[in-house]
Amino acid sequence: MKINTLLCVALLLLLAGKASAQKNLVTNPGFEDELNDWNNGNSAKVTPWDYKGGKNSCAIIVTNATGWVGIDQTIRLPKNTLGVEVSAWVKTNNVVRGKDEWMGAIYNLEFLDRADKKVGEGVSVAHLTGDNDWQLAIKQVKVPAGAVSFKVMVAMSYASGTMLVDDVTVKVLNAEAVAKL
Secondary structure, three states: OHHHHHHHHHHHHHHHHHHHOOOOOOOOOOOOOOOOOOEOOOOOEEEOOOOOOOOOEEEEEEOOOOOEEEEEEEEEOOOOOOEEEEEEEEEEEEEEEOOOOOOEEEEEEEEEOOOOOEEEEEEEEEEEOEEEEEEEEEEEEEOOOOOOEEEEEEEEEOEEEEEEEEEEEEEEOOHHHHHOO
16 A cells, blocks of 8 residues: 555656646757748758757858848747746857947847737847857746747847857746746
């Protein structure tokens, strides 16, 4: 009888641990399925030559810093989401920004309302120039009132050079974590 009780308790603990694990809301976060699920416009390529995890990463290579060149993905927020944790592994090679400080290799998040209009300010998760080895860019943010979805954007913003990104992640935060923001 005691063994059955212990087994039941152990099973419940395992199930409880799985229930609290947060799911990544980003589809194809490691670019293992090429650039499927990402809006691209032929501005990025998948590369098996330099990656952080899996077998691929996304490379954005720009030789002429005349605009915004990148990829994005728009994702619906689960109901009652108060905050999210955004992360990705990023690397840059010889990134030279344009004339303004905000230009460079960027990883941003924008929240959207039901009409796909921007809600609040965009969130900068990473802004890089120069040469940077793989580093984890991570940020926890509150979801602004009225937001029903968000857009994850990785780009060379009026900059030249190479940006690599891998394992893009957005996870819902619990109420306790949001209260600390």
